[in-house]
Amino acid sequence: MPKQLGLLPKLAFFFLLLALPALLLLDFVRASIEFNALTRTLESDQLRREIQREQAAMARHLTERELVGLGTTRDLERWVLRLAQRSHKVLGDHALTLAEQRRQPIRAFLVDDHGQIVVDSHTGGFNKQAHDWLLSEAPRDDPTLRWRRQGSLFTYLHPLEGIPDRSLVLQFELATPAQNFLNRARIEWPIMLLDGLLLALASAFFLRAWVIARLARMRAAALEWRQGNLQTRINDPNRDEIGLISEELDRVPVALDALMQANAALIGADERARLARDLHDTVKQKAFGLAMQLAAVEGNPDPAARSNLLKECRTLVADIQRSLVEIIDDLKPVAGVPFAVRLQNDIEAWSRRSGIAVFIDLSGADSVALTDQANLNAILSEALANVHRHSQARRVDITLIRQRNELQFSIVDDGLGGARASAGRGIGHLNSRAAELPNGHCRIDSDARGTRIDIRWTLRQETKTP
Known part of the structure; x- marks a missing residue:
């Protein structure tokens, strides 16, 4: 049997696939x-x-x-550096966020009335959108602070x-959230992959300890039930889905035990009925004949007739003893002997007697279900x-063959014939036994060449013999 992949690597792979999108989503939300x-700080x-x-x-x-030159540029640079420091009271921790987003997120300028840059803290000029706005604000009659947000x-x-x-x-x-997310993903994807892998392994080990251990207890209990x-x-004390399934499974052996006891009682009742029928059909009839013969002995004074x-x-008496022996033999368990061997031994013993x-x-004997073997033994003994x-026969052919999903048991003799399906207690016994087989029926053909008894029934699913 090929070695199967355990549940732990499967769970780890599943949680890895689940963790990576989750981590990406969390990073985008962050x-x-x-x-x-x-933006709230900047506003x-x-x-x-x-x-x-x-x-x-x-x-x-x-x-x-009284001039604008190098000193003014340094003043602007120092101001930008102060704003970008985490210790500055305006931005605080947000300064680190700005530093991660862009190389020059903060710039300061001195501009003239025409919006032209006079002094710049960094080279590179204005953003075009900001420059257009500055041109529109060229009149400096308003000495107050003005600001504008254009996207980010x-x-x-x-x-x-x-x-x-x-x-x-x-x-x-x-940087917009999407830009910031993409920038981080390009730089930090190995870390994110490692985080996802660690999360997947941790989740898998947790589930292995919490779920697989409980499944192992269920499997161990099932193996115990299988062994009887x-x-x-x-x-399982938990009240989750696995706990509820375990609770339902714990009811299975109780129901199975009750079913086995009921089945044993039913089998015992059937066996008692069969034993009573066998005693009635054989021993009781012969005992009644023995009583009649003994009564005749007592009333007959002729010694020769009495002899x-x-x-x-x-x-x-010998017939009664033989019948009792056959009934007792049927009741004895024959462990390890195939049904075909037991049938053949009984037939050969009958032939010798x-x-x-x-x-x-x-x-076809190996295909006979265990529950049908007693009926087949009784049919053979009666026939x-x-x-x-x-019959006064000299030869009997006994066959038990399988034909697809049916079994046929035939007993053919070369005797006098004359048997009828509706005549006698013995024929009725054969019919009743055949009716107890699944879809079973008995057919009897008898003429001067002999008698043929055919018993047909449907093959059961369970065909193993002890």
Whole structure:
């Protein structure tokens, strides 16, 4: 038998297939949550106050320096670096999220009234959408902070106090949740695969300890029931689906034990009925004849006649003894002897007692079900007894053959004939026995050439013999 794949690797593979999409979905949800939290921070009043403070400091420095140059660029770079630090009170932990998303997520500019960059914290210029907005906001009559969100792009514009032709611009370019998810997946897929594998193995081991152990108890109980130990129970205390199935299975040996007891009682009743019928058909009739012969002996004064009557009485006693021996032999268990061998031994023993030759073909005996063997033994005993008593035959052919899904048991003698299917208690006994077989029937043909008895019945599913 090929070695089968155990349940543990199957469960691990199943949970791996389940865990990878789940981990990807969780990562996308995390990216969405981070994006929403970051946008709320960028829309907060705290960031607006930070921009206002920075523009005031920048205006003061420009006024003191009276020029825009290298020092202003460094001021913008330092401000961007402060904003990108986790310790800064505005972004806090969101600074790490920004750093993971893009190389330059934060940029600061000084622009003139025409929206042209005068000083830039990083080279690269404006985002086009932000530049178009800045051009539309070119009039600087409003000294307050203005900002605009365009998808994942946040742009803040604040004119410098006291410097009418300069404005401070702060720009945040975020990654959308989908972009952030794809970027992480490209970088972190080995980690995600390892996480999925570890989760799958952990889930598989957990289920193996929790589920497979319970299934093993069910299997062990089933093996005990198979060996006849019907007192074994699974006794699963859990109330889940497996526990409910175990509870139903625990009822099986109880029902099976009750069924076996009922079947044994029924078999005992059938066996008692068969024994009573056999005693009635053989011993009782011969005992009644013996009583009649003894009564005749008592009332007959002629010694010669009494001697003949006593001889007949001894013959009847011998028949009664032989009938009792046959009935007792039928009741004895014959362990390990095939049914065909038992039939052949009985037929040969009858042939030796009667002096009648027999031809035997029992090729279909192995197909006779165990429950049908007693009936077949009784049919054979009754038929051979009739041959011995009435036929004066010199040969009997006995065959038991299988024809597809049917069995045929035939007893053919070369005697005087004259038997009829409706005549005598012995013929009725054959008919009743044949009727107890599945779809069984008996046919009797008798003429001057002899008598033929055919018993046909349907093959049972269970055909094994002890």
